[in-house]
Structure formats: structure tokens, C-alpha cells
Amino acid sequence: MPSDADTLIRLEGVHKSFGDQHILRGLSFDVRRGQCLGVMGGSGSGKSVTLRHVIGLLQPDAGRVVVDGQDMAQTSEADLAALRRRMGYVFQESALINWLTVAENLALPLEETTDLKPAEISDRVAHTLGLVHIPDAADKFPNEISGGMKKRVGLARALITQPEIVLYDEPNAGLDPRISRSINALIRELSDTLEVTSLVVEHRIDCLKAVADEVIFMHAGVALVREPIETFFDPDEPKLKEFLGV
Numbered sequence: 266m267p268s269d270a271d272t273l274i275r276l277e278g279v280h281k282s283f284g285d286q287h288i289l290r291g292l293s294f295d296v297r298r299g300q301c302l303g304v305m306g307g308s309g310s311g312k313s314v315t316l317r318h319v320i321g322l323l324q325p326d327a328g329r330v331v332v333d334g335q336d337m338a339q340t341s342e343a344d345l346a347a348l349r350r351r352m353g354y355v356f357q358e359s360a361l362i363n364w365l366t367v368a369e370n371l372a373l374p375l376e377e378t379t380d381l382k383p384a385e386i387s388d389r390v391a392h393t394l395g396l397v398h399i400p401d402a403a404d405k406f407p408n409e410i411s412g413g414m415k416k417r418v419g420l421a422r423a424l425i426t427q428p429e430i431v432l433y434d435e436p437n438a439g440l441d442p443r444i445s446r447s448i449n450a451l452i453r454e455l456s457d458t459l460e461v462t463s464l465v466v467e468h469r470i471d472c473l474k475a476v477a478d479e480v481i482f483m484h485a486g487v488a489l490v491r492e493p494i495e496t497f498f499d500p501d502e503p504k505l506k507e508f509l510g511v
């Protein structure tokens with residue numbers, strides 16, 4: 266059993282409904298410090314909703330979300346803001362600000378949350394664009410770049426503050442296989458070298474195999490299966506078999 270000190274994110278019996286749709290029905294799982302946990306599940310099973318609970322954009326109807334020992338519903342606004350500053354969120358839809366250039370989109374979180382000087386900010390922006398292989402996108406507006414490039418700008422924006430926790434919502438969506446491989450290597454490297462704790466929502470098996478050490482399968486509002494990456498894709502659970510088509 267991992268001790269509490271090893272656990273960075275914990276969901277305990279989380280319930281969430283929207284109108285008469287009961288999406289999360291007692292969802293519980295934890296993520297250890299430095300771990301990369303994959304999340305699979307059908308479309309509409311509540312994966313994005315789960316990530317939004319972790320970052321505090323949604324509150325559970327019942328149950329608790331605990332990050333670094335702090336119950337997200339019980340913390341002060343100031344503590345919640347401080348916790349959020351330690352997290353990066355790669356939105357499923359890249360959610361960039363259309364009237365700002367790529368570089369301005371990336372600079373914004375640094376301007377808002379750090380004391381970095383303008384020259385340091387532009388260095389960090391250039392460096393992070395390099396990490397996601399779009400060094401030349403800085404001066405373009407979001408509507409001037411491709412879907413896959415937008416996804417990578419979204420990734421860069423999540424990483425720019427060098428967060429301890431990164432929540433990835435389909436990081437491979439819209440990327441060609443070569444770019445996917447290098448983004449997956451980046452996700453894995455952040456986890457291995459900087460001990461970033463990651464939650465990765467992905468349908469792509471190659472991505473999960475490249476980045477995750479364990480995977481959960483969300484079904485009917487709970488984490489129905491949790492298995493190490495080595496065994497996840499060879500399941501006994503009938504619902505997961507059906508989902509994977511194996």
C-alpha cells in the first residue's frame with residue numbers, strides 16, 4: 266500500500282451529475298507523486314469531467330478531490346489558486362485566445378503568475394515552442410496554424426509554467442505519427458526526469474504504452490479497471506475487452 270505521502274492526487278467516491286445525467290458515480294483513484302496514470306473510457310464516460318475536478322474547475326456533488334493533502338472543496342481561494350499554479354492542463358480543444366499570437370498566449374500564464382522579466386519570458390516561450398517542435402509559430406495567430414499545431418501550442422501553454430502536475434486531455438489528438446512519438450517521449454521525459462505527476466486521457470494505445478505506468482478504465486462512472494501498462498491491454502474484465510475489441 267502506498268503511504269499518503271506518496272499520493273499527490275486522490276479522488277474519493279466522487280459523484281457528479283449534469284441535470285438528470287449521473288456521470289461520475291463514486292469515482293475513486295489516486296495518483297502517486299511522479300506517476301503517469303493513463304485514463305481510458307468511452308466517449309462521454311466522464312474523462313474530461315474528471316480532469317476538470319482535479320484542477321478545481323468543477324466541484325463534486327459528493328465525495329472529495331484531494332490534491333497534495335488539500336481537499337479542493339475546503340481550501341481557501343488563495344490556496345486553491347496556489348494549487349492550480351502547480352498544475353498544467355492540456356485542454357481537449359486547445360482553448361487558445363484567438364486575438365493573441367502564439368507567443369502571447371504562452372507568455373500570459375507567466376505574466377500572471379511569475380515575476381519573470383520580459384526577456385526571461387521570451388526565452389521561456391522560445392524554449393517551450395522548441396520542445397513541442399514549432400519554433401516558428403511564435404508570431405502566428407491561432408487561426409493561422411493547423412489543428413495539430415494548435416494542440417502543441419496547448420501543450421506548450423500547459424508546460425510553460427513548469428508545473429508539478431500535468432493533466433493531458435488527448436495529447437495525441439490531431440498529431441501525425443512522427444510528431445505523436447516525439448510528444449509522447451516528451452511526456453515520458455517530464456515524468457522521468459522532472460518527476461512531473463501526470464494524468465493522461467488517451468484512446469491511442471501506442472500513446473499509453475509510451476507514457477503511462479498504469480491505466481484506469483472508466484465505465485459507468487467508476488474506475489472499473491486499474492492495471493499496470495504491461496497487463497492493461499490483455500484484460501479479463503468483459504467491459505474492457507469489449508471496449509478494446511479483444
Ligand SMILES: Nc1ncnc2c1ncn2[C@@H]1O[C@H](COP(=O)(O)OP(=O)(O)OP(=O)(O)O)[C@@H](O)[C@H]1O
Nearest residue numbers: 283286288306307308309310311312313314315357
Ligand atoms: N458543463 C457541462 N454541462 C452539462 N453536461 C456536461 C458538462 N460537461 C460534461 N457534460 C456531460 O458529461 C458527460 C461526460 O463528458 P466528458 O466531456 O467528461 O466525456 P469524455 O469522457 O471526456 O468524452 P470524449 O472521449 O468524447 O472526450 C457528457 O455526457 C457530457 O455531455
Ligand SMILES: [Mg+2]
Nearest residue numbers: 312313357434
Ligand atoms: Mg473528453
